Amino acid sequence: MPKRSSFKNRFAFYLLAIGSACGLGNLWRFPYIVGENGGGAFLLVYVFLSLTIGLALLIAELMIGHFSGSSILEASRRIAIRTKIPFTYFGWLSVLISAATLAYYSVICGWVLHYLTQFVISLLQSDTNAYLAQMSIGLLQKNGWLQFLLASVHLLLTVVIVVKGIEEGVERWVSYLLPVFGVLVIVLLMGSLSLETTPEVLRFLFYPDFSKLNWGSLGHAVGHVFFTLSLGFGVMVTFGSYLKEKQHLPTVGLRVTVIDTFISILSVLLIFPIAFSSSKIPLTDPSLLFDALPQYLSTFKGGVLFGMVFFLCLWLAALNASVGLLETVTANLIEKRPDFKRSRAATIAGTAILLVTIFPAFSQSLFKDVKISGHSIIETLDLFLINGLLPVAGIGMVVIVLTALTEKDRSDLFIDPMNLTSRIMYSHWKIFLKWLVPSVVVLGLLFQAIGFFLKYRN
Numbered sequence: 109m110p111k112r113s114s115f116k117n118r119f120a121f122y123l124l125a126i127g128s129a130c131g132l133g134n135l136w137r138f139p140y141i142v143g144e145n146g147g148g149a150f151l152l153v154y155v156f157l158s159l160t161i162g163l164a165l166l167i168a169e170l171m172i173g174h175f176s177g178s179s180i181l182e183a184s185r186r187i188a189i190r191t192k193i194p195f196t197y198f199g200w201l202s203v204l205i206s207a208a209t210l211a212y213y214s215v216i217c218g219w220v221l222h223y224l225t226q227f228v229i230s231l232l233q234s235d236t237n238a239y240l241a242q243m244s245i246g247l248l249q250k251n252g253w254l255q256f257l258l259a260s261v262h263l264l265l266t267v268v269i270v271v272k273g274i275e276e277g278v279e280r281w282v283s284y285l286l287p288v289f290g291v292l293v294i295v296l297l298m299g300s301l302s303l304e305t306t307p308e309v310l311r312f313l314f315y316p317d318f319s320k321l322n323w324g325s326l327g328h329a330v331g332h333v334f335f336t337l338s339l340g341f342g343v344m345v346t347f348g349s350y351l352k353e354k355q356h357l358p359t360v361g362l363r364v365t366v367i368d369t370f371i372s373i374l375s376v377l378l379i380f381p382i383a384f385s386s387s388k389i390p391l392t393d394p395s396l397l398f399d400a401l402p403q404y405l406s407t408f409k410g411g412v413l414f415g416m417v418f419f420l421c422l423w424l425a426a427l428n429a430s431v432g433l434l435e436t437v438t439a440n441l442i443e444k445r446p447d448f449k450r451s452r453a454a455t456i457a458g459t460a461i462l463l464v465t466i467f468p469a470f471s472q473s474l475f476k477d478v479k480i481s482g483h484s485i486i487e488t489l490d491l492f493l494i495n496g497l498l499p500v501a502g503i504g505m506v507v508i509v510l511t512a513l514t515e516k517d518r519s520d521l522f523i524d525p526m527n528l529t530s531r532i533m534y535s536h537w538k539i540f541l542k543w544l545v546p547s548v549v550v551l552g553l554l555f556q557a558i559g560f561f562l563k564y565r566n
């Protein structure tokens with residue numbers, strides 16, 4: 109096995125892990141999921157799950173990587189040989205999820221690209237703000253070819269980066285941009301919080317009304333925790349394999365989880381005051397971010413520049429995620445077929461993913477009549493992958509960490525001898541992994557199945 113390079117400094121590692129966790133999941137997906145599930149009560153459940161099962165699993169994935177010094181497929185294969193249990197399937201499940209997620213994620217990245225170009229075009233108009241005010245994602249959603257074209261451009265760029273082997277450079281550059289993005293979000297947030305809808309939004313977000321939860325809410329919260337922390341894809345396993353000897357995994361996991369959750373909360377605080385001030389913006393739809401932000405930016409001078417930088421940063425963060433996903437698929441393909449060159453493996457993976465992209469890209473046009481339990485193709489793909497398959501892959505990680513590592517391996521990696529509380533935390537962590545993660549995942553899936561069944565019957 110090749111020796112993995114250690115990071116020169118901790119800071120670079122944090123930027124990389126946070127760069128992988130923060131992105132479209134926080135800014136685009138989280139707000140409409142909160143809207144769909146009624147606000148406050150869902151937010152509370154989400155934050156609780158993020159800090160319990162999310163954190164516990166993040167530590168577990170980092171631990172698998174740190175222990176084995178390899179990627180998820182290689183780690184699961186070696187563990188399978190040692191334990192004679194077919195763990196390799198879990199490894200392959202993660203790879204499959206990465207490929208399928210990239211197919212549907214590329215379409216959303218295409219939306220971001222479209223908005224970026226629209227902001228540039230708006231600069232050429234005589235009345236820039238009027239142009240921004242009429243921007244709507246609805247037209248793009250109905251144009252399957254344009255969505256496919258944009259997704260292809262995005263995917264092509266991703267393939268080029270992976271083929272050229274410059275992903276580490278890209279990842280690092282994007283992660284340096286992250287602080288800029290953070291500052292921009294905070295500036296926009298201050299503006300949006302001064303809107304007069306803010307008191308109403310604060311009530312919606314922080315007053316938990318549990319009657320607003322539905323059968324799908326738990327599954328949504330679990331799925332989103334996995335997606336936003338990039339759990340179940342095997343990426344965090346790879347990152348764990350990069351970590352230097354003396355780093356304390358629980359501290360690393362805690363910092364990444366807290367920052368990611370904090371950014372998600374900032375993003376709902378940014379979007380909802382804007383969305384509440386217009387009756388035309390549906391709170392429960394994937395179009396939420398794309399409809400709300402330009403509306404707001406059109407209300408003040410210079411808004412277009414904020415918009416351009418915002419969508420540029422968002423797209424770069426999304427490109428970073430796409431590169432991470434394609435890299436996982438390519439690396440595992442090469443491991444399976446060592447006769448494949450890197451360029452060939454990435455091109456084959458990219459082409460296969462592009463073909464799958466046809467379905468989400470045309471889901472509101474050519475395939476608009478295809479509905480599965482009332483959901484369009486793109487929504488079904490999202491539900492199936494993120495709320496369904498990811499948590500199952502997460503259970504795989506739990507099984508690996510609990511069976512393949514010995515008690516001594518785990519406690520050596522978890523407990524800091526200088527810190528007494530880490531001993532107590534260790535026993536909590538094990539209970540979370542053994543009991544809380546499986547029961548919450550199973551309940552989430554079960555409730556969703558009941559919800560589907562009830563809806564189907566009506």
Ligand code: TRP
Binds near residue numbers: 128339
């Ligand atoms: N966590 C990322 C977000 O919230 C999305 C993501 C999922 C990702 N899987 C990944 C990013 C793998 C990098 C690598 O936007």
